Amino acid sequence: MGIRAHHSEPTDSELLEWLVHTLDSILGQGPVVIVTAIALVVIAIPLAIAVLALRRRGGRQA
């Protein structure tokens, strides 16, 4: 949904504006719902990785 830059090229602002409108029309949800949903995903990913990695390390030591 954005230009795939290799390293650090900023994405075009007009495209980003279009992206928000498109997501609004597709999802039909308000910004609070979408921000909450993405925030939960963003929090869940590192927590899951850390828990699984620590369990794996604990399993090795046992």
Place this chain on the structure above:
Amino acid sequence: MASDGSTGGAGTGQRSVFYGWYIVAAVFFMVFVSIGFRQSFGLFLPSWTEEYEVSVSFLSTVAFVGWMVNGVAQPVVGGLADRYGARVVAAVSVAVLGLSTIGMAFSFNIWALAFFYATLASFSNAGAMFTPLTPLISRWFVRRRGAALSVITAGGSGGAMLLIPFAAYLLELANWRVALGVIAGIMLVLVLPLVLVVVRDRPSVMGLRPDGDAPTNADGSQRTPIYDGPLTVSHWREAYRSAPMWQLTLTYVVCGITTAVIAVHFVSFAKTEGINETTAALAFGLLSFANMASVLVMGFFISDRVQRKNSLTVIYAVRGVGFLSLLVMPSSVGLWVFAVVAGSSWLATVPQTSALTAEVYGVRNVGAITGMLTMVHMCAGAVAVLAAGFSFDYFGSYDPFWLVSVLMLGGASLMAWTLREREVSARYRPMQLAEA
């Protein structure tokens, strides 16, 4: 994440996921956040132009300086990762990136904001992206190196896909200062602890072997990790005395030119061809999907099974076909063909080039060497963006630049094909040397 089917040194006889894949997952998330943040810069432009009453061209200059600083930082962070380990470099980089993002959020004049973005955030961002991760992953993976590097590369695509909308909606809900504060919080509260808790610089510190191999061979002899290539160097400068470094550099220059020009000029190109913005944006969505899919498919099913130079040959040739479609097809069709064809080659060069560099020049200096390659890639891209603009102003069309791109990509494909990988890569001339 995938199981390699080994016990990963657990010694329990149970099948378990090799710990290296947890490290891949952790740095995937780091790249996911750092690139997602980096690419959301454009979102903040309208807020900044309004609040600080500055022109878009001024902010574009700030972005350009940040781009160059990020490029110059690559060999520095790569060299630091070689010397002190990727874990500390990544952790410090994420911490500085988070703090400089807070600095941006609290900036009450444009110069302070420009300083934080173009210097501290841009420099530290380099340490939270691909360059310092090449030595890390190269130590944890030998046989599955291409696959592991590909997963991390895909993290960049995923971050942009999720965090750009996230930042956009935060802007809609609150304001740019809150949005930057949340991004900084993600870095400092989620990414930094994750890196510190999960990442370890080499498998030996956990009593493991690369790829989760058993410590001994079937005959009971000690198995030693293969970290050095036939052209292993003791200093990154020595790499420039051999042909592969120049071949990789020149192909990466072409890569930088062709990706940067599209990143910056594609919307403008679409408009000059009478294509509306929505169609152009949809084409980019398709390009993103093709890119992420191709990186993962190539990483898991092709990269570690064929010569990497053959993969690069095909990738550059495919991208050349994509650019050719912009020249020879009607724009309305060429746009979509380009999105699929060139999109599938977009990020695929990164893991292939990084893995090949480690296998040719060894792991000890691979951070600095890939950093040099990345710096050249980015600087070439920055210059090409300006050149494409001048070319358009002079010719009134992007066609001359697309033609040059096709020719350059053909040359890059040929250049990659002539690389004598079987003679210079550790994959084909294994040497049993001590661990790096």
